Amino acid sequence: AQSVAQPEDQVNxxxxxxxxxxxxxxxxxxxxxxWYVQYPNRGLQFLLKYITGDNLVKGSYGFEAEFNKSQTxxxxxxxxxxxxxxxxxxxxxxxxxxxxxxxxxxxGAGTRLAVHx
Amino acid sequence: GAGVSQxxxxxxxxxxxxxxxxxxxxxxxxxxxxYRQSLGQGLEFLIYFxxxxxxxxxxxxxxxxxxxxxxxxxSTLTIQRTQQEDSAVYLCASSPFGPNFEAFFGQGTRLTxx
Numbered sequence: 015a016q017s018v019a020q021p022e023d024q025v026n027x028x029x030x031x032x033x034x035x036x037x038x039x040x041x042x043x044x045x046x047x048x049w050y051v052q053y054p055n056r057g058l059q060f061l062l063k064y065i066t067g068d069n070l071v072k073g074s075y076g077f078e079a080e081f082n083k084s085q086t087x088x089x090x091x092x093x094x095x096x097x098x099x100x101x102x103x104x105x106x107x108x109x110x111x112x113x114x115x116x117x118x119x120x121x122g123a124g125t126r127l128a129v130h131x
Numbered sequence: 132g133a134g135v136s137q138x139x140x141x142x143x144x145x146x147x148x149x150x151x152x153x154x155x156x157x158x159x160x161x162x163x164x165x166y167r168q169s170l171g172q173g174l175e176f177l178i179y180f181x182x183x184x185x186x187x188x189x190x191x192x193x194x195x196x197x198x199x200x201x202x203x204x205x206s207t208l209t210i211q212r213t214q215q216e217d218s219a220v221y222l223c224a225s226s227p228f229g230p231n232f233e234a235f236f237g238q239g240t241r242l243t244x245x
Contacts, residue, residue, distance in 0.1 A: 046230045057222060058174075058236040065231040104174065108230045109187075116230040117187050118164055118179040124172070 016041045018107045020122035027095045028130050035090040035125045037105030046108035047088045048119065049079055053101045061103075064088060075099070095129045102126050133157075135237035137223050143243045144213055152208040152240045156225030163206050164226075164234060165198060167219040174222065180206060181228065213244045 017040045027033045039045055049061040062073025064081045072078045079090045090103060104124050109117035136155040144150050156163050165177040176190040180200045191197070195214075200206040210217055220241050224234035 048233055050236075057238045058224075060233045060235065063231070063233055102171070110230070111186070115186070116228075118176050119224075119234055120176070121166075121174040124174075 016045075016107045016109045016120055018047075018105045018120060018122040020103075020105055020125045022125050023123075024126045024128065026128045026130065029097050030094050033092050033095040033099070033127065033129070035103050035105075035127060037088045037090065037122060039086050039088060039105075039107050041107060041110070043110055045081075045088075047079075047081065048106040048108075049073065049077070049088075049090050050104045050106060050121075051075075051101050052104065052124075058104065061090070095127075097129050097131055100127055100129045135223055135225055135235050137221075137237035137240050139240060140238065141241045141243075143245060146215060146244055147212055149209065149211045150213055150242065152210075152221050152223075152242070154206045154208070154223030154225075154237060156204060156206070156223070157235055158204075159227070160225035160235075161203060161228045162226045162232075162234070163200060164224045165206070165208050166222045166224070168222060168239070169219045177208070177221075210242075213242075215244045218242055218244045 163180040179187040
């Protein structure tokens with residue numbers, strides 16, 4: 015079965031510093047990986063995805079993520095953090111049905127990012 | 132509409148009452164998902180629709196929970212005999228069919244059972 019893990023409940027970073035939010039995955043077959051962000055009292059917003067091709071994926075709000083097949087990781091990064099980046103971040107993987115169909119998105123537990131001035 | 136629409140945005144109900152939550156997906160999206168989120172926590176999968184059928188309903192917590200989708204569009208999540216532990220934000224999402232498409236989420240329905 016497909017799964018994702020976000021090993022950090024919370025990440026703290028100073029404004030202007032680079033940030034990394036970690037995600038590892040376990041899949042059978044090709045992974046379809048996604049990052050979402052949730053601001054307080056808001057729904058989830060899509061940030062970026064990895065389907066195939068270039069291992070460095072660029073997304074919204076200056077975020078990017080690096081797909082690493084050998085380490086089964088898909089870490090979210092940003093070169094310079096903003097206070098407004100403070101939010102809850104979720105990594106997700108597309109669930110696959112053994113018969114070859116596609117299914118729901120499986121989400122990690124989430125990582126709370128706090129960017130301090 | 133431009134996005135996924137959920138109604139009501141807030142619902143307060145008494146323990147033991149039935150509630151219906153509605154989701155209007157993005158037009159043309161054949162896949163529809165229901166999740167729930169307890170306060171500030173992760174997402175718990177409930178049910179997945181492809182068209183009007185539900186190939187995965189493994190996340191429904193009990194037989195008090197049911198969902199349907201009609202016309203390949205609107206979906207209704209029904210909770211019967213609500214309990215306090217049902218209090219959460221119920222999120223609906225939709226996407227085109229296929230593994231490479233991201234899901235678009237609605238703003239959610241905040242359910243409070245008193």
